Amino acid sequence: MIPQQWASPCGKQCTNKYAALTKLPWRVFCKKGCDSDGDTWEECLEDCNQLCYKDPVLKDQKWSAYIDRSPGSASYSEECFHACVSGCGYKFEVKPDEADKVSPNRPLKPEPEPVQKSKRKPVDHIFPPDVPDTSA
Numbered sequence: 613m614i615p616q617q618w619a620s621p622c623g624k625q626c627t628n629k630y631a632a633l634t635k636l637p638w639r640v641f642c643k644k645g646c647d648s649d650g651d652t653w654e655e656c657l658e659d660c661n662q663l664c665y666k667d668p669v670l671k672d673q674k675w676s677a678y679i680d681r682s683p684g685s686a687s688y689s690e691e692c693f694h695a696c697v698s699g700c701g702y703k704f705e706v707k708p709d710e711a712d713k714v715s716p717n718r719p720l721k722p723e724p725e726p727v728q729k730s731k732r733k734p735v736d737h738i739f740p741p742d743v744p745d746t747s748a
Contacts, residue, residue: 620646621702622643622645622646622702623646625698626639626642626643626645626646626695626698626699626702627639629642629698630642630695638692638695639695641663641664641691641696641699642695642699642702643699644659644660644696645659645660645695645696645699645700645702645703646699646700646702646703648660648696648699648700648703650700652704653704653706656700656704657697657700657714657717658717659696659700660693660696660697660700660716663696664692664693664696665689665693665716689716690716693716694712694714698711
């Protein structure tokens, strides 16, 4: 474990904001905002968009968006984005009120197309032919 005095100020702010045990995943995404490779606020926001809202992995196959590494459901992607933006805000010293107003520039992850289940046809019961009893 890294001693508290060695942690970055940005990371400390993420730890404070997402201190509750139930908020632990969002703390991770906040720290990813802190550690973004973006050199500007805008680049950091784009990193958050790419982290939390993925495109389909296979071209022209919407369902393939579900094999990416983003958080999952649309609400999780949105929470991921806002946590990451918080980290960007701490990194670039943007006021929390301004960071809270940022919206993703991507649509929510596509919902999978419903899988058509084939309806089973009723099966005629097939009875085995009469077999003579071999027990004697």
